[in-house]
Amino acid sequence: MPTTLFSDIEYLKGVGKARGEKYRKLGVTSPYELIYHIPRDYLDFRTHVPVAGAVLNEYNVLKLTVFRKMPPQRIKGGLVICKAAASDGTDDILIVVYNNVYGFQALREGETYYMYGKVSGNFLRKEISSPVYIKADEQVLIQPKYHLTQGLSVNMIRANMQQALEIMRREPFETLSPDILRKYDLAPLMWSLENIHFPESELAAETARRRLAFDELLKLQIGMSIMKSRSRRSTAYKMDPSVDTDEFTKGLPFELTDDQKKAVDEIVSDLCSSVPMNRLLQGDVGSGKTAVAAAACYFASKNGVQSALMAPTEILAVQHFKTLSGFLEPFGVRVSLLTGSMTAKKKASVREGIEAGEIDVVVGTHAIIQKDVEYRSLGLVITDEQHRFGVAQRAALAEKGDYPHKLVMSATPIPRTLALIIYGDLDISAITQLPKGRKPVKTYAVTGKLRSRAFGFVRERLDEGRQAYVVCPMIEESESELFAVKTYAENAAKGDLKGYTTALLHGKMRAAEKDKTMQLFRDGEIQVLICTTVVEVGVDVPNAAVMVIENAERFGLSQLHQLRGRVGRGGFESSCILITDNTTDDCVKRMKIMSSTSDGFKISEEDLKMRGPGDFFGNAQHGLPPLKIADIACNMELMNRAQVCAKELLEDDPLLEKPQNRALKMDVMRLFSKDIIG
Template sequence: MTVTVPYHCRYLEPIGVLPGVGPKIASLFERKGIRTVADLLYTLPARYDDRRLVSPIAALEPGRPATVRGTLIQVRSTGGRGRLRRTVAELADDSGTIAVVWFGFAGQRFAKGDRVQLSGPVDSYQDKLQLQNPDGDIYADDLPPPATIVPLYSELEGIGQRTWRKLQRVAGERFAGDWIGGVPAPLRERSGLLTVGAALGFLHQPPADLPGDVEKLLTPDSPPLRSLIWEEWFVFQLAMQLRRRLFARATGIAFHCESSRLDALLASLPFSLTADQANTWREILADLQSDRPMHRLLHGEVGSGKTILAVLAAFVAAQSGYQTAILAPTEILAEQHWERFSRILEPLGVSCVLLIGTEAPPKKRRLKDLVRLGSAQVVIGTHALLSGDVEFPRLGLAVIDEQHKFGVEQRAKLVSKGVRPDVLVLSATPIPRSLALTMCGDLDISVLREKPGGEGKVTTHLMTRADRVSMYREVADRLRQGRRGYIVAPRLAAATEGQSDAVQLHAELKNGPLAEFRLEVLHGKVMPEARRRIIAALAAGELDAIVATTVVEVGLDIPNAGLLVVENAERFGLSQLHQMRGRIGRDGAEALCLLSYDEASGEKSLERLRLLASCHDGFAIAEADLKLRGPGEMMGARQSGLPPLRFGKWIQRELSLLEDIHRAAAEVLAADPALADPAHHWAKMVALQRWGAWLGEGGYG
C-alpha cells in the first residue's frame, strides 16, 4: 500500500491562476523553480527598502539607498527603443538637486513638473550624485505617498519589482489568509508562533509601524521567519517519525542462520570483533531475526570496522536463502567491497559478484543472468545495480554505503527490487548527535567508536603553497623509507590557476621532485582493469605512491600506506579530510599527513585546518564541522532527493531549536499516534501533502 494525499490545498494551484500570469510570465517564474502559488509565497524578499524615512537631497551619500521627495524639473529621453532607451531627469527639493536615470521603460511614465517620491541606490557619476533606476510614485501636493516598508525581491529577467509585489499581494490576499500550516494550534500558541499565512503576510507586507531595523525581519530571531522555520521542521519531524512507525508495522523477513555456521565464520576471521562491533552486531542480528524490516544506520569513526558487519549480515541472509545487494557510490569502493566480501565469504560457499557500469557488455550480461537466476548471493555494485534489467528473485538485504550520495528515488529503486527487504545504511564518518537525531529519526542508529587493533600515530602538518618545495622534500624522504602514500588533488580538471588536478600534478611530480619514484595517477575515469592493477601494485610495493582525486576518500584499504598529501586542503570539508586521513596508518605504524593550503583562502579556512591537525577524534571533528558550517549547510547530504527544506539556509547555530522541535513532534505522536485528534488534523494533512511520497518509499506505506 502506498500513502496518498487525501486533499488538495488551494495554495498548491499553479501560479497561472493569479491574474496577469499568462504562459509567458509563468515560464519566467518556472526558471526560478516557482510553479505554484505556494512557491511564490515562499519566495521571500531579498531585502527591504524602508521608505518611512525621507532624506533631503543634500544629505544623500553615494553607495547608500535612499528615499527622496521633490519635483522633476527636467525630463528627457535618449538612446534607442525598448531596453536601450534611457530616461534622464533632474529632481529638486528645498535642499538641492540630483540627477536621476532610468533604463528601459521604467522612466517613461514621468514628466517634467511631476511631484514624485523616488527610492533607489545613490551612485556617483562624473563626480555628481545620481539615483539609478529608482522605484517611484507620482503624488499630489496635498497627498504624498504613505510611509511604507517595501519588499525587494531577487532579480528575475522579465519580472519587475512592481510585478513581484503585485503578485505577492494578490497571492497573499486570495490564498494565504486561511493557510494555517502544520503546527497544531495549542502547540503554536504555546510556542509563540504565527500561522503560515500570517507569517508570510508579515514578511511580504511589513506593517509601516514596525519598530527597529527592518532587515532583522530576515533573521531567525524575527517572529514571522522563526514561525516558518518552526513549522517546516515540525512537519518534517512528524513525517520522519511517522515513517519510522510505518516501518515498525510492516511485515518483513525473519532470517535464520545456525549459530554454529556464524561461529565458524567469526572464527575464520584473522581478527576478533571489538566490543563496539560485537554490541552493534547483536543489534543487527536481532533486526535480521525479527519479522519487522530492518532500517538501521551504522556510522562511526573512520576505520572502525563497519564493512565486516555488513559481511556478517550478508552471510546470514545467504544462509536463509536470500540475496544481498550492496550499493556503493564509486567503482573503486565497489571493487574494494567485492574483494573483501569474496575473500571472506567465497570459501564458505557464498557467491559474490561485482556489477559496475564500465564492465564489458558481454560480462555484464553474464553477471545479470547470475543475479536473475539467484546464483549470485551477494551482488556488489554501483548505480548499475539500479538498472531495470537487474532482477533479484530473492532480495532480502539491501546495504547502502555512503547513502547521502544517493537520492531517495535511487535508494527506493534498490529496495523495490525485493519485498520489504532489510536495509542497512552505512556512513563512513561520524554524524553529529544533533543531526542524527533530527535528520535520521526514521532509522535505528548504531555507532562505532573503537578501532580494531588500535591505531597508529598520524601526525598532521599544515603547509602553505610557499612550502611546497620543502613539503615534497619531506615526501621524498618518507618514500625512500619504504612508506607508501597518496597524493590528493582536489579535482580532475583544473580550471583556475594555482589549483592542481591529478593528471597535471602527476606529470609535475614525475618530472620534478618525485622523479626517482614509481608513481601512477588514479581517478574515477581510469578503466576497471587499470584501476585494479594500480591498487594491487601499491599494496604489493610495486608502486611508491598514487596521485589521485578524492577516490581515496573511501574504500582504499592498504594497511602499509603511511603518507597522505592533500593539495588545496582548504577546499575540502573537515570530515572529508579526516576520512582521507583515515586511509593511512592502518598497520599501527607512524604515519604523516601533509595538508597544503592557499594562504589567500582566509582565516576561517585556516581555523578549520588547525582544528583537524590538532584533533584525531572523528566525533569531535564532526561536531566542530557542524558548529563551523552550521546545520543549514550540513543537512544537505541527508536531504538528497527529498523535497527541499526551504528555510534550511537560515538555520546556522540553531541546534537547540532543532532538538526542541524534534521533542515537540515526538510528544504529539506519543499522545496521538494516528493523529486522529481534530486538533492534529492539519498537522497530518500537511505532513502527507509534503512528504507523502517519501512516507510510501519502497512500499512500506
C-alpha cells in the same frame, strides 16, 4: 477562472509565460511555492544616511528625490546605461542604472525614494550604482532580498509576492490547530507568511521565521515517522538468535573494538526480530564498518538467507567485494561481485547463481537492483553511503525481498541532530573508536609560499617507498584563478614531481579508465595520484602515507576529513598538507579545526555550525526534502519540540485524517513524493 494558490505560476497577475519560465528555474511552479520562496535576507530602509555621510565604496541607504532623468545611452556590446540626478535636499548625487531600462523607467521625476546601493566617487561628486529602491511613502520599510535568476529582479518578485499573498488572504488555511499554536507558542500561518516577506519589525520577522521553521521540522518528522511505520511490517526473515557469531569474530585477524562488538550485537538483535531492521551504522573513516557488515552477512548466511551490499561506485564495490571475500570465504560464505562493466556472460552467470541460492552475498553497484536480478532469499540489504543514492534506488533494492532487513553504512560522521533528520526512519549505531594500531594523520595548513617545501616533504616519503595523493578542487579550467587539474598535473610531472610516476584521476573519466588507474595506484605502479574528490569515499591504499590538498578553502570540513581518511590506512605515520592562500577568519578557523582534531564527529558538528545543513552534503542527494527555513545548528530546541508535536499528532491521528489535520497532511505530501507518503 480565477487564479488559485495551486494554479500555474504564469497565471499569477504580472507573471506570464516568459517570467513563469524564470520562476521555474528557481523551483517555483505555483503561487503557493512562491509564498514559500523565503527571503535570504532583508534591506532595512529605516536607517538612511545623508548623501554627505555616505561611506564611499560601501552600500548605503539614502533618501533621494529624483529631479532630472537623462536619456538612456547605448554603449558597445548592447549595454544600456541610464542616469538620473537626485538630491537629499542638501547634496546632489547621480543615480546610475546598468542594463535595466524597465527598472529605470519606473523612477519618476519629483518623486522621493529610499535607495540602497553602492556609493562611489569623491567629496565633490558622488554616484549610487543600480540601487534597489522603494517609494518613500511605502508602509513597510524592511524589505526582503530573494535568491534570483537572470531576468527576475527583487522588485518583480516583491510585486508578484504581494499578488500571491493576496490570493492566500482570499482562501486562507491553517495547518495547525489552535491548541498546538497555543501549546508551542506559535504565530498563525497567514500572519507568519506575511511577516516573513514584509515584516513589521525585526521581532515580527523572527517570530514568523520560528513558526515556519517549526512547520518545516514538523512536516519532516511526520513524513519520516510515516516512512518508519511503513517499514515496520513483518519480515519473512526473522532469524534464529541461537546462531553464534563468535566463530566468525574470533577467526578475524584482529580483535573487534568495543564499539564494533556493540554494533554487531545491535544488528543481530534486530535480525532476530519479526520487524525488519532499519539501522544506520555510522563510523569514521577506517573505523571498521565493513567488518561489522561482514559479521551481519555471516549471521544471515548461517540462517540460510542471502545478503546484498550496494556501493555508489564501481571502485568502492570492488573494494568491498575483496574485503568481504577475505573475511567471509574462509567460513564457507560464498561472495560474488555484480557491476555494470562486467561482460554479459559473466553477469548472466552471477545472476543464475543468485537465483539458485548458490551465492550468499552479492556485492555491486546499482546493477544488483536491475529487474533481471532475481534473489532466492534476500533477507539483508546493506547500502554504503546511502545519501549518495536516491530514495527510489534504495526502495528498489528493498523490494527484491519480502520486507528484508536494511543496514545503511556511512563514513560521513553526521552530527546526531542531522542524522535524526536525514535518517529519521532509522535506528543508529555509531562506531567512534578507531581500531588498535591506527595512528592519527598529522595535518598541517600552509600558504602557497610553502608549496615547494611541502613537495620536498612529499618527495622524502616517496623515496621511502610510500605513495601520495594530490587533490585539486577542479577538473576544468572554468575559473582562471584556480588550478585546472589537467594543467596542474602536467606542470607537477615536469616540476615538483619530476622523476616520479604520476597519473591523473577525475570524475569525467570513463569508469573502466578510472578503475584501471586506481588499480595501478593500488599495485604501486603509480607513485602519485593527482585527483579530484573522486577519491573521497572508500578508496583503500595502505601504502599511501601523504596527501596534499590544493585550494583547501574550497572544501567543507567534512569533505576535507573524508579526503584525509584516504591516508593513514597502513602502519606508516601519515600526513595531510592543506594548502590555501585564503586568510579570512572563517578559513583560518576551519584550517585550525582540521589541524587540531581527527575526530570526524567533532569536525562534522563544526561543519554543521559553520555551513548549515543545506551545504552539509555538497551536491549529493540524500533523497529527502531540503530544509529552506530551519537551521538545525541553531534550532535544536525547536527540532525537539517539533519531534514531540509530531509524535503526539500521530498517536492521536496516525493517518492525519481528522478535519483539523488535513491541510497538514496535504503539506506533508507536497514535501515528500507521493510514493513515499501515500
